[in-house]
Amino acid sequence: MVAVFPKADIVRRTAIDRVWDPAAVRQCELKGRGFWIKLPLALHSRASQERAGVGRKVKQATVDCTLMIAASATQGAITRTGPSGSSSVFSGYNGSDWGYEMDMPDETVPHSFHDIPPELQHFLIRTRKGVGDCLSTTSGFAGRIFRFQAGTATETCVKVPLATPATVGEAATRFLRELRLQRAMYYHQFVHWPFDFDLIDDAPIAWFRFWDSDLAALIEDDRFTFEGRLGMLAYLAAALDHCHMKGLVAHQDLKPENVFVQDLRRVASGLPDASIWRIPKLADFGSVNLASECGVFDGTKAYMAPEQWRRMPLGRHTSVWSLGLIAYELLTFGQHPVGEPTRPWRNRASGVFNRWQKKRMWLRWLDGGCRPTGTVGDADLDELIRRCLDPDPAGRPAIAGFSAAILSALRQRSSADYEQANFRIVHAQDVSSSNHDWPYLDKRFNSVVAAVAERFSDPSVLDRYLISEEEAAALA
Structure with missing residues (x-):
């Protein structure tokens, strides 16, 4: 199989679709290969290149490194093809050639990205x-x-x-x-x-x-103050409350690794002196609502709520459990309520990691009432966390109650931090759900949905995932 790579090939596919005239460009498909699919072949005259807008609208990319990588991956031989059709062994890009050819034996071609x-x-x-x-x-x-x-x-x-x-x-x-x-x-x-x-x-x-960090990386950082940790918990509660209003039943895998962190001090100057400028970005929606939609209750064992283990209905009460567990870990600078530090498990220390991956450890803790073995140093916060970790969902506070208790604790320690944190929560809610870039992104997402449906010959993908104009308006 021979594939031809003209100089302007390696560009965004959307740019190719926009400026190349399909009638004037022959297509080369590398069947089953995840490297280049349906790249245009070199146009046959500079006039046709100019008509297609090449050079004006398409950003030419360097191809010599591409070809060398591809040759290494496929063990194929590369030749260079000039405007006159003459060929020679590829020795480097000199800026005057139209394209390159590469012999790629079929058996060396990968079948997927x-x-x-x-x-x-x-x-x-x-x-x-x-x-x-x-x-x-x-x-x-x-x-x-x-x-x-x-x-x-x-x-x-x-x-x-x-x-x-x-x-x-x-x-x-x-x-x-x-x-x-x-x-x-x-x-x-x-x-x-x-x-x-x-x-x-x-x-x-x-x-x-890509944000500055994730919460797991900050748990043992002494520079992350107690007040900053309380602010983080209040922000996270606000994020979960928003998501529940937008259709979240349960995240099912809420843990510090799935909470990214942005430090506003890195993007803004002149901020007041406060400890609450790190804000969360609730992430990883791969397990969201799996129990209610698919009957899958799984999550990370160390962070699963009792109702996940018992395969009982999940909901806001499950988020409260997660908030309580993360609060304990955050406010003890790295202890799990089970009575052990989380770092060895995160570092995959063999004995700890293997033990934590077994169900019986967590079922034993569940049978014992899920009581925290230590204290965060504040009686009111200890009581809040104890209630959040109640095995009976009916005994847990609401998300709003959790948030109010956390903000109250923050206010007792620093009125300035409390005022700033409370303002950030109110402001985030005020500007939430505005359309922003989604009219464009809905189109981009729908184009990927359509491409997946075509790629796997599965029209049901369109019914399940396409975003209609009516739905986009309702989501706005």
Whole structure:
């Protein structure tokens, strides 16, 4: 199989669709390959290139590094094709050639985006936005996060569903479900949101702002004051209250790793002296409402509520349980209510991690009443957390009650911090749910939904996930 890569190929697919005349451009499809799909072949004259707007509207990308990576991945031979049709072995990009050819034996061609080497995955993602180097890659239960440099002081990240060859289609539709739910929660300052969507072969991807940290990384940080931690808990309660009003039944995997953190002091100057400038971004909607919609009650064992273990109805009371558990961990600087520090488990220390992954440890704690074994140093807060961790959902406070108690504790310690935190909560609610960028993003999301439906020949995807104009108006 021979694929031809003209100089202007490696650009955003949307740009190609917009400026290349399909009638004038022959298409080259690398069947089953997750690298380039249906790239345009070189136009046959400079006049036709000019008519198509190449050079004016399409940002040309460097192709020599692309070809060398591709050659390494496929063990194919690269040749260079000039305007006259002459060929020679590729030795570097000299700026005058029209295109390149690469022999790729069929047996070396990967069958999915998920199968290609990480370096190629990084490159394909980068070409969609023109972002910088990939800084890190992390994986969770159902997704992989690629973090990219986006500017001198900003970073962006891309979430891609995890998949095996047998679950590619299922992973894609599951990811659409997650994004669809996240769309319903938009907009709130304390809730994480995507700013764009794409499809790379068989992998839908979502673009997000990369925030300063996550809550897990701050738990043992002495610079994160007690007052700042109380503010964080009040903000998180406001985020959950907003999401419940927008259709959240239960997050099902609420833990510090799934709460990103933005430090407003890094983006604004002249802020008053206070301890409450770190704000949460509630994230990872992959497990949201799985119990009510699919009968799946799973979560991270150390953070599962009793009703998840018992397969009983979930709801706001489940969020209160999560708030109580996170409050205890946060205010004790890293202790789980079960009586052990969380760091060894997070660091996957073999003995602790393996023990914490077993059901019997948590069922034994549940049978014992889920009582915290220590104190956070404040009797009122101890009582609040004890009530939040009541195995009986009826004994727990409402989210509003939790928030009021946390703010009251903050006020007793610092009236300035209380005033600022309370203002931020009221302001976040006042500006929530405005449409912002979603008219554009709904179109982008719908285009990915349609592409997934076509890619996997599954028209039911359209019925399940397309956002209609009426629904978009209702969500606004």
